[in-house]
Amino acid sequence: MHPFQYQRADSADQAVxxxxxxxxxxxxxxxxxHLDLMKEDVHxxxxxxxxxxxxxxxxxxxxxxxxxxxxxxxxxxxYHPDLQQRYAAMSEALLAGASxxxxxxxxxxxNPLQRxxxxxxxxxxxxxxxxxxxxxxxxxxxxxxxxxxFGASKACIATHxxxxxxxxxxxxxxxxxxxxRTIAFPELLRLPGDTPHLDTxxxxxxxxxxxxxxxxxxxxxxxxxxxxxxxxxxxxSCAVALxxxxxxxxxxxxxxxxxxxxxxxxxxAEALLAGQLPxxxxxxxxxxxxxxxxxxLEHNAYKIPMGRNLMVRALLETSGLQPMQGxxxxxxxxxxxGVAGRLATPR
Amino acid sequence: MRMPHxxxxxxxxxxxxxxxxxxxxxxxxxxxxxxxxxxxxPEEWDPTRAHQSEIFARLSREFGSGATFVDTATxxxxxxxxxxALAAQFGVAGQRALFLLDERGVVxxxxxxAPGQDLRAGQVLAALEALHSPPATAGxxxxxxxxxxxxxxxxxxxxxxxxxxxxxxxxxxxxxxxNSAADPMGPASSADTIPVVLTINGxxxxxxxxxxxxxxxxLRENLHLTGTKKGCDHGQCxxxxxHLDGQSxxxxxxxxxxxxxxxITTIEGLSTGETLHPMQAAFLKHDAFQCGYCTPGQIMAATxxxxxxxxxxxxxxxxxxxxxxxxCRCGAYPNIIAAIQEVQRA
Ligand SMILES: Cc1cc2nc3c(=O)[nH]c(=O)nc-3n(C[C@H](O)[C@H](O)[C@H](O)COP(=O)(O)OP(=O)(O)OC[C@H]3O[C@@H](n4cnc5c(N)ncnc54)[C@H](O)[C@@H]3O)c2cc1C
Ligand code: SF4
Ligand code: FES
Ligand code: FES
Numbered sequence: 141m142h143p144f145q146y147q148r149a150d151s152a153d154q155a156v157x158x159x160x161x162x163x164x165x166x167x168x169x170x171x172x173x174h175l176d177l178m179k180e181d182v183h184x185x186x187x188x189x190x191x192x193x194x195x196x197x198x199x200x201x202x203x204x205x206x207x208x209x210x211x212x213x214x215x216x217x218x219y220h221p222d223l224q225q226r227y228a229a230m231s232e233a234l235l236a237g238a239s240x241x242x243x244x245x246x247x248x249x250x251n252p253l254q255r256x257x258x259x260x261x262x263x264x265x266x267x268x269x270x271x272x273x274x275x276x277x278x279x280x281x282x283x284x285x286x287x288x289x290f291g292a293s294k295a296c297i298a299t300h301x302x303x304x305x306x307x308x309x310x311x312x313x314x315x316x317x318x319x320x321r322t323i324a325f326p327e328l329l330r331l332p333g334d335t336p337h338l339d340t341x342x343x344x345x346x347x348x349x350x351x352x353x354x355x356x357x358x359x360x361x362x363x364x365x366x367x368x369x370x371x372x373x374x375x376x377s378c379a380v381a382l383x384x385x386x387x388x389x390x391x392x393x394x395x396x397x398x399x400x401x402x403x404x405x406x407x408x409a410e411a412l413l414a415g416q417l418p419x420x421x422x423x424x425x426x427x428x429x430x431x432x433x434x435x436x437l438e439h440n441a442y443k444i445p446m447g448r449n450l451m452v453r454a455l456l457e458t459s460g461l462q463p464m465q466g467x468x469x470x471x472x473x474x475x476x477x478g479v480a481g482r483l484a485t486p487r
Numbered sequence: 488m489r490m491p492h493x494x495x496x497x498x499x500x501x502x503x504x505x506x507x508x509x510x511x512x513x514x515x516x517x518x519x520x521x522x523x524x525x526x527x528x529p530e531e532w533d534p535t536r537a538h539q540s541e542i543f544a545r546l547s548r549e550f551g552s553g554a555t556f557v558d559t560a561t562x563x564x565x566x567x568x569x570x571x572a573l574a575a576q577f578g579v580a581g582q583r584a585l586f587l588l589d590e591r592g593v594v595x596x597x598x599x600x601a602p603g604q605d606l607r608a609g610q611v612l613a614a615l616e617a618l619h620s621p622p623a624t625a626g627x628x629x630x631x632x633x634x635x636x637x638x639x640x641x642x643x644x645x646x647x648x649x650x651x652x653x654x655x656x657x658x659x660x661x662x663x664x665x666n667s668a669a670d671p672m673g674p675a676s677s678a679d680t681i682p683v684v685l686t687i688n689g690x691x692x693x694x695x696x697x698x699x700x701x702x703x704x705x706l707r708e709n710l711h712l713t714g715t716k717k718g719c720d721h722g723q724c725x726x727x728x729x730h731l732d733g734q735s736x737x738x739x740x741x742x743x744x745x746x747x748x749x750x751i752t753t754i755e756g757l758s759t760g761e762t763l764h765p766m767q768a769a770f771l772k773h774d775a776f777q778c779g780y781c782t783p784g785q786i787m788a789a790t791x792x793x794x795x796x797x798x799x800x801x802x803x804x805x806x807x808x809x810x811x812x813x814x815c816r817c818g819a820y821p822n823i824i825a826a827i828q829e830v831q832r833a
Contacts, residue, residue, distance in 0.1 A: 146681065146698035146744050172740050175701070176721050188698070190745055215734070219797045239812020240788065240795075242722060244734040245741065370811035471808055 142184040148193060152347055155189050156318050160345030162187045167347060169211065169247035172238075173254035181264050182255075182271055192247070196349055199223070204355030207316075210249035210348045214304070215240070217248055224469035227353055229360035229379045233307035236364045236474035239371050249348040252305040252328065253340060256298040256401075257286065257373055269295045270336040277336075285439035286375065289431075289447070290400040296336030297437060300329060300402050301373050307362050308351065309395035309403035310379035316350040317342065325351075329402035336401075358383035361458040362474045363450055364397070369478020370471070374398040376447045378454040382418075389413050389459075394430065394451065399443060406430035409451075418459035420452065427451040450476070497578040502594050504586070507576050516592060525577070525586040683744050687712065688756030694743070702746045703727045703738035706753060714754035714783045718814075725813030728784040728791075729753050735791035735812075754783035757790065765833065766790050769826035777817035788813045789827045800831040 149155035159165040164186030168174050171192075177183040196211035199220050206227070208217055217223060218234035234243065237251075260266040260278040267276035279287055279297055287297040305325075313325040328340055342348070360381040366372035377397035383390045392413035396404040409430040416422050427448040434444050453476075456462035466472020498504065504525075506516045574580045587596035683694045685705065694709055703720075706712040706729075718726030720739045727739040730752035757764040766789050769775070776782040788810055792798060798809045806824050815823065 141699045143679065144698060145679075146742070148745075168742075168745070170740075171742060171745065172722055172737075175740050175742065179721065188742075192745060193748075215797075239725065240791070240809055241725060241728055241735045241737045241812045242740075244731075245736050370808055472804075 141178050144185050145187045148190040155191050156345050156347050158189045167191045169250040170245040172242050172246050180262050205353045208248050208351045212248045214243040214246040228469040229307040229362040231469040232362035232474035233303040235471040237303040248351055252302050254302055257301045258298040273337045284437045287437055287440050288400050289434040289443055290404050291331045293332045295334050296332035299398050306377055306395045306397035306403040307379045310381045310393045311353055314352045315348055318347040332401045359458050363454040364474050365476045376443050376450055378451045380454045380458040382458050389416055423452045423455040500594050500597055504588050504592050505576050507573055519592050684747055687751045696743055698744050700743045701739055702741040702743045705743035712753050712755050726781050726784040728787040735788050765830050769830045773822045773826040775822040775826040776819050781815045785813045
């Protein structure tokens with residue numbers, strides 16, 4: 141690990157000033173992504189500004205919705221009774237992610253800012269435009285089974301690993317920063333284009349202070365497929381937010397995870413769903429539309445049928461046409477297969 | 488300058504080191520003109536091991552051609568046996584000690600630890616502080632111009648860094664000492680350390696650490712709390728699980744400096760005297776391990792789970808999900824779950 145200076149910030153202003161004036165300075169919150177990558181020799185901050193002690197840990201009612209402080213832990217947000225009930229997809233995404241220990245440490249701002257799990261990115265011996273701009277992309281001709289179906293570029297085909305980000309995209313969350321500005325969630329994260337080293341639109345020294353969830357009176361749900369039952373990243377995931385008008389769908393928002401450099405909202409599919417009666421046929425048509433322009437790579441074509449099936453199932457479960465595997469707002473509802481997917485009765 | 492006294496060989500800073508015979512047959516005075524480091528240690532202390540070797544390799548490189556330290560025929564860094572005659576001549580028989588001699592053979596820095604105790608950073612830092620000022624006694628040494636040559640200075644800084652990183656060199660320092668260490672005494676380097684105060688199992692520990700040190704390494708290497716295990720070092724296995732303010736957390740992905748102000752509990756803090764924590768007893772009863780490497784982490788995660796209001800007790804499926812952050816390559820999972828269930832029911 142490269143040497144760095146360390147500074148603990150007592151206020152957001154102090155944190156911003158410290159990072160803004162120091163080239164190579166970064167914030168650190170839970171450290172579960174950043175420190176890991178520092179150990180891997182992928183990140184080399186000159187100065188670490190610790191924002192974990194900032195008073196950004198409240199969850200408050202806000203404009204009919206909820207404002208979640210940037211420093212709230214993933215655990216605290218996931219189990220907040222109001223959030224778990226009103227924004228079940230978010231709790232499900234959080235609780236199906238990482239482990240208890242990591243969720244205790246991880247912050248709400250840090251989670252969507254975690255870096256890709258593309259294995260080549262984490263290996264400094266490999267070419268990677270995201271880690272070392274201009275060095276090439278080892279994944280393009282390499283083993284790309286966890287890589288993108290949508291929005292990839294010639295420079296980078298990585299996917300975004302955060303479960304939370306997918307739920308936030310479906311819930312139309314907004315991010316408050318010290319800009320000061322408000323960034324609609326999907327715009328916070330970028331597509332790779334020819335600048336894959338930039339994951340977000342945040343400026344150097346711009347601190348996220350809160351994540352706002354707008355008012356929502358429908359049902360939301362998150363489903364995730366992984367290579368083992370728990371403690372693994374998503375191969376493909378899907379967040380759904382449905383608002384009903386009597387028996388009909390008034391508005392549907394669907395975001396896919398594990399398929400692009402950012403959570404992938406599927407506009408054409410959402411348009412198909414609006415104003416319709418929920419049926420399996422309809423959901424299948426929507427899933428087909430969602431994946432119509434998928435561009436598979438050498439090793440990731442499996443994600444297309446997997447993603448379609450997952451999206452259909454997520455819509456069926458959200459609309460109530462099919463039961464969830466566990467109580468809404470828990471990891472059991474979010475998991476596909478494995479012990480975690482079935483909540484057995486206590487023995 | 489005080490000359491070393493045969494009958495009271497208690498060498499102080501500022502003293503001229505005795506012209507003793509070194510293990511390679513040379514006499515110490517032959518090394519004049521270059522700074523020399525003498526390290527005394529018990530035989531079982533092997534400075535070429537593990538990460539120590541890296542530090543000593545760096546010391547070696549830094550000394551380069553202009554200076555050297557005592558070595559053997561093997562041309563390697565050699566720790567002098569602290570039970571030998573030489574140690575007696577330096578007044579450090581049976582003790583771990585480091586001496587830095589300047590170009591004139593004068594002791595400019597010395598740090599000693601009694602057997603069974605730990606080296607203290609405070610001592611090292613105080614010695615470093617002393618290097619800033621002219622030697623305690625005047626006389627012949629004033630020819631150095633009252634200060635240190637740059638090379639000697641670098642040497643001392645590196646040696647201090649080496650000491651701080653050596654296992655067995657748990658550190659303790661006052662704020663004053665900490666401040667002197669933070670002084671820009673040279674180019675910023677990885678040797679820069681900062682004071683870190685940790686509350687572990689109810690006890691306060693004052694350390695002087697490189698900010699890069701993870702809590703896991705501070706526990707194991709600096710404080711000898713080796714119950715907490717290093718598995719993957721990347722957040723993927725749970726072996727390093729501790730409690731931070733009562734919640735389970737991974738010490739490998741936590742910087743020690745960021746753990747300040749938190750109540751840190753390790754596996755060593757679970758039992759009360761000789762009485763095991765019920766979870767420890769249940770793990771024994773249910774044979775919830777084979778090799779035992781993952782066990783401290785499993786037990787720390789399990790005890791945190793006991794206090795977790797968010798997880799329903801009793802169901803094996805819920806325990807599995809809540810414990811999924813702790814891998815066991817021996818596959819003791821069914822017994823681990825049985826142990827946890829028993830304690831949950833009690
Ligand atoms: C073994 C393992 C398994 C995991 N599994 C999953 C999983 O299944 N699903 C999942 O979604 N995640 C998973 N994660 C990732 C984990 O969720 C993230 O690492 C975590 O959420 C990051 O949050 P943090 O607070 O620790 O961020 P940090 O590591 O502290 O920071 C991450 C980034 O955000 C920046 N940052 C932090 N706070 C702010 C702020 N307020 N404003 C601006 N920038 C900020 C930092 O500078 C840094 O660049 C896993 C991690 C590990 C180690
Ligand atoms: S896909 Fe992106 S992150 Fe992976 S190697 Fe290519 S450039 Fe790097
Ligand atoms: S050593 Fe910390 S999780 Fe493996
Ligand atoms: S008992 Fe050997 S790893 Fe768990």
